[in-house]
Amino acid sequence: MNEHRTLWPAPHPTGPVRATVRLPGSKSITNRALVLAALSDGPSVVRQALRSRDTRLMADALTELGIGVDTTGVDWKVTPGRLRGRETIDCGLAGTVMRFVPPVAALADGPVVFDGDPHARLRPMHEILQGLRGLGVVVEDEDRGSLPFTVVGTGRVRGGQVTIDASASSQFISALLLAGARYDEGVDVRHEGKPVPSLPHIDMTVEQLRMRGVEVDDSDVNRWRVLPSAIRAVDVQVEPDLSNAAPFLAAGLVTGGSVTVLDWPRATTQAGDALREIVTLMGGSTELTDEGLTVTGSGTLHGLDYDLHDVGELTPAVAALCLMADSPSHLRGIAHIRGHETDRLAALATEFNSMGGHVTETEDGLTIRPTALNGGAFRTYADHRMAHAGVILGLAVDGVEVENIATTSKTFPDFAGVWSTFLGSSR
């Protein structure tokens, strides 16, 4: 049977879930740390790097470009070197690879070809390619504005001022900032267009740059300046991936149990930290201690009227929770997630409705009305977070079968095993 057609019976707990879990590292932090380590002035270590498809693709991409990336241990060692062209980079379906690596490849000494999974060719790239051109880089894409394309590296980049429309993805901005310190004039990036989504992710980029001694001015709205400088090699500790905590916290909330995610940071730029507010608004309680974050549910969920513009990657999990609420929900500000791993608004509406849901797509979000739900096959469209939505549904509904659960390997090693063990460890 084709692996992608396989259906995985989502565990359906029969009582309140009371369990603790330690989560793998953050994709966003790991991939930023790898890029910055590659551009640094000496070797450094990414401690407890996330070992998943997206981070392996990043390690492989940097290796192709001539960087030493030793991924044999829990801590990954990165040794910068001369950036090499005449290579081909596989981006898979990773936004962070297809957006963050081209500005690095522009510093290589020859052309670098980029391509990825079939769906990756549909993800927005035009504005970042235009941004690179505006900074003096030659990019050949036969006017596609998407993968595949070639970045013609010449060993150096002029840099300077550029204006792009980053309303489709914050990663366009992050990408130019991450490599910008290594350009002759640094970068001065302005955004013009509808509001930039996922601003916490840009804050994460700025924080990671400043940690390495790079001067960044983000004092104006829609403008980010990175001064030209060396990037200091710094060892970093990767935080647990808080967006991937969503299904685990949902287990406490949906079943009226209590779940602890260990090592939840007290302060973080991760978008997933918004789960604390969302869980509370839906009727759960949260407690943040030195051990981690504990979410306790009452077994009843309230509907949500919420703008997810800053934290769009949480939408599939939050929408699944809304499906089980006692009142309608309106999720707004997320038109851009039509350009994520799949068109997430369409995919969520289609799959939830096939389980008896009453979900309608709006121009920039979803309206979700509570109904009686049924089991059945839940399709995932090669999207890890669709699989998370499916297993959350399985918490409340018997007989949910999640297609291609292995798609979760994009950002979570052995999610199915960890999820089953976690639910099985409930006291």
Ligand SMILES: O=C(O)C1=C[C@@H](OP(=O)(O)O)[C@@H](O)[C@H](O)C1
């Ligand atoms: O920079 C990053 O690490 C990310 C930025 C966000 O992208 P968008 O701005 O395209 O939503 C987020 O959704 C994605 O999961 C990771």
Ligand SMILES: C=C(OP(=O)(O)O)C(=O)O
């Ligand atoms: C949008 C996401 O990923 P990517 O980094 O591929 O854009 C995501 O993980 O939800």
